[in-house]
Amino acid sequence: MGKKHETPLLDELKKGKWVSFVREIERAAEKSERTEDLLGQVEQSYRDKVTHWKHGGMAGVKGYGAGMVGRFTEFPDKYPGVKECHSMRINQVSGFFYNSDVLRKIAGIAEKHGGGLLNLHGSTGDIQILGLRQDEAEEAFQAYAELGFDLGGGGSDLRTPSCCLGQARCEFANYDTLKICYDLTQAYQDEMHRPLFNYKFKFKFSGCANDCVASASRSDMAFIGTWKDSIKINQDEVKNYVKKLNVQKYVIDKCPTKCMWFEEDNLVIDDPNCVKCMHCINEMPKALRPGDEKGASILLGAKAPLVTGPRMGMMFIPFYDVLEDSKNNYEWLKQLISNIWDFWDEYGVTRERIGELMQRVGVVTFLEGIGLEPIPEMVDHPRSNPFIKFEDEEEND
Amino acid sequence: MTDETKKRLEDKIIGTIKEYTGKKRFKPIDIVKEMEKEFSGDGLSKAEIKGTLKEIMDGGKLVYGYAGGSYLAIPEEGN
Numbered sequence: 001m002g003k004k005h006e007t008p009l010l011d012e013l014k015k016g017k018w019v020s021f022v023r024e025i026e027r028a029a030e031k032s033e034r035t036e037d038l039l040g041q042v043e044q045s046y047r048d049k050v051t052h053w054k055h056g057g058m059a060g061v062k063g064y065g066a067g068m069v070g071r072f073t074e075f076p077d078k079y080p081g082v083k084e085c086h087s088m089r090i091n092q093v094s095g096f097f098y099n100s101d102v103l104r105k106i107a108g109i110a111e112k113h114g115g116g117l118l119n120l121h122g123s124t125g126d127i128q129i130l131g132l133r134q135d136e137a138e139e140a141f142q143a144y145a146e147l148g149f150d151l152g153g154g155g156s157d158l159r160t161p162s163c164c165l166g167q168a169r170c171e172f173a174n175y176d177t178l179k180i181c182y183d184l185t186q187a188y189q190d191e192m193h194r195p196l197f198n199y200k201f202k203f204k205f206s207g208c209a210n211d212c213v214a215s216a217s218r219s220d221m222a223f224i225g226t227w228k229d230s231i232k233i234n235q236d237e238v239k240n241y242v243k244k245l246n247v248q249k250y251v252i253d254k255c256p257t258k259c260m261w262f263e264e265d266n267l268v269i270d271d272p273n274c275v276k277c278m279h280c281i282n283e284m285p286k287a288l289r290p291g292d293e294k295g296a297s298i299l300l301g302a303k304a305p306l307v308t309g310p311r312m313g314m315m316f317i318p319f320y321d322v323l324e325d326s327k328n329n330y331e332w333l334k335q336l337i338s339n340i341w342d343f344w345d346e347y348g349v350t351r352e353r354i355g356e357l358m359q360r361v362g363v364v365t366f367l368e369g370i371g372l373e374p375i376p377e378m379v380d381h382p383r384s385n386p387f388i389k390f391e392d393e394e395e396n397d
Numbered sequence: 398m399t400d401e402t403k404k405r406l407e408d409k410i411i412g413t414i415k416e417y418t419g420k421k422r423f424k425p426i427d428i429v430k431e432m433e434k435e436f437s438g439d440g441l442s443k444a445e446i447k448g449t450l451k452e453i454m455d456g457g458k459l460v461y462g463y464a465g466g467s468y469l470a471i472p473e474e475g476n
Contacts, residue, residue: 058462058473065454065461155467156424194451195467196425345426345443351466 004033005040009047028116034081034131035115041079059086059134061141065194067151068137084133085115089126089152090144091185091192094178095165096121105147113140123218123304124202125162126152157195161185163205164212172281173207174225174294175322181205183330197341198348208290209278215299215313220354221337222299222313223320229291230271231280237287238267251283295321300340301355311355314363318377336370343369398449402439406449409435411458414469422468425450425461 010022025042029035045052052074059070069087076083090106098106106127110118115131122128127149132140141151152160161184164170166177184203185192191201204215207225215222241247247267252260259273260280267287269280281288298320299313317336325332340354343366348357358366367374398406410428417423423431432446453459462470 055464058460058470060461062457063455065467070463155461155463157467190451194425194454195461196429196447196450198424198426199466345429350424350427 003039004036005043007039007043010039010043025117031111032081032116032131034085035117037073037079037081038085038115038117038131041073041075041082044075053085059084059137061137061151063193064151066154066157066192068132069154081115082131085130086132086134086137087119088114088129088132088137088140088144089122089124089154089160090129090149091152091160092121092125092127092162094163094181094185095168096125097165097168102147106144106149109140109143109147113137113143121162124152124159125204125213126160151193153192153200155195156197156199157193157201158188158191158197159200159202160192161188161203161205162213164207166205166207170207171285172210172225172278172290174227174290175207175223175296176326177205177207177223177225180223180322180326180330183326187330187334191341198344199351199353201341201344201354205296209276210282215302217302217310217312218304219302219313220300221340222302223296223322224299225290226276226295226297226319227291228293228295228319231269231274231291232289233267233269234287234289235266238284239265241284241287245283247284251280254279295319295323301353301358303353303355308356311353311359312381313355314358315377315379316372318375336372339370398439398441398445402436402441403449406432406436406441406446407453407458410450410453411471414459415471418471422462422464422470424466424468428469 007022013022014020025035025039029039041052054072054074055070059068060066061068067089069089071085071087073079073082073085107118110116110129113132113136114129117130119128119130129140161181163177163181164173166173166175168178181203191197201221202219203221203223204213204219205223206213206215209224209226211224215224238247245251248262252262256277256279257273257275259270261268276290281290297315298317300316301311302313303311320333344354344357347361347369348354352360361369363378364374410432413428413431414423429443429446429450433441433443436446454461457472459469460472462468
């Protein structure tokens with residue numbers, strides 16, 4: 001069968017050895033006429049250098065205010081298959097663990113009801129089923145529900161919390177990311193499925209500063225694993241690394257706070273000056289390990305560039321004892337979240353993320369609003385502090 | 398909240414969205430704030446208003462739309 005739409009620009013993106021999204025869409029298009037039209041529309045977008053999607057509108061399933069993302073083509077007569085091309089967000093499993101049987105069933109439903117395309121995983125973390133029409137959304141949702149899945153977040157609500165694979169697979173994880181992600185997802189079902197916020201709000205949980213789910217740059221409330229005490233050093237293993245790696249060049253010289261050095265053959269770390277960036281541990285995992293007093297730092301206010309520019313999260317809670325608070329059903333954390341959401345409800349404006357609100361009202365006002373005392377560890381980035389102004393002594397004389 | 402107040406609150410929320418259809422898009426928190434002012438004499442809390450709005454949404458009398466942010470809308474005929 002010949003191609004329905006000529007796609008010379010997309011064909012360029014199939015060249016080379018690397019996997020190609022164009023090839024995957026073409027494979028799906030062999031079984032789905034609507035996906036053939038998707039190829040046509042994407043080709044036209046490449047040609048015109050603009051998107052031809054209309055964003056938003058009404059798309060959803062009964063009882064949910066979120067979880068489907070409406071997309072409509074600007075050219076329904078030319079590309080009737082994507083007249084409606086909605087995405088359904090399915091709440092992913094914490095840490096992205098699936099068995100192969102479930103993956104096949106998820107894919108089967110996407111083929112039956114959608115355009116045969118899946119996105120694993122969207123930047124929020126969800127499984128995304130692409131190319132649905134409104135009239136088939138309910139049936140597709142019920143099929144996923146029978147597998148035990150639920151819709152994720154969307155719109156002005158709590159987006160689906162996501163986490164790295166944590167202690168299930170990673171020796172560096174400083175807290176159980178899977179558990180807190182699961183527990184908070186259960187606790188905030190209303191906030192995920194009924195948009196009541198000014199705009200979106202994201203939790204992301206990373207077990208360490210390697211930040212595999214990009215929480216520091218993508219989530220309004222980022223939990224990044226850390227430790228309070230000293231890095232554990234195995235000096236024998238350090239010596240082994242010295243034999244095969246230029247430790248001075250690739251580890252010590254790259255330490256962002258220059259808090260490590262050699263004293264004779266022994267590695268010394270000035271732990272109070274360590275920012276727990278993980279670089280040295282990544283380079284010499286057999287020689288260095290995180291300490292024993294483990295928990296998470298909480299950063300607030302990160303976001304991607306939509307509406308206004310991007311922001312990195314700002315440190316608000318330098319050390320949160322995740323394990324201890326989990327024993328109290330996260331009472332302390334839930335109170336903090338409630339305070340943040342209440343303040344945002346009251347003073348936020350339409351499409352204003354929490355980071356933008358902090359910037360607009362000022363950190364001091366924000367802290368008063370959410371009931372936190374300012375402390376020196378609340379920093380925008382290492383070696384900065386929004387509360388203490390250092391002045392030249394001579395200027396004061 | 399008495400049943401009578403709840404009924405008035407429901408009618409007011411739905412009536413406001415109907416009245417402003419095509420003129421203004423209310424995001425859910427806006428309507429909650431409007432109702433806080435409107436029903437200040439009844440001493441309704443934000444949580445009670447949010448709870449009532451949730452029941453309205455669950456009952457399908459209003460639906461969520463999305464245009465950059467979420468807003469409340471009257472369901473289209475046939476949905």
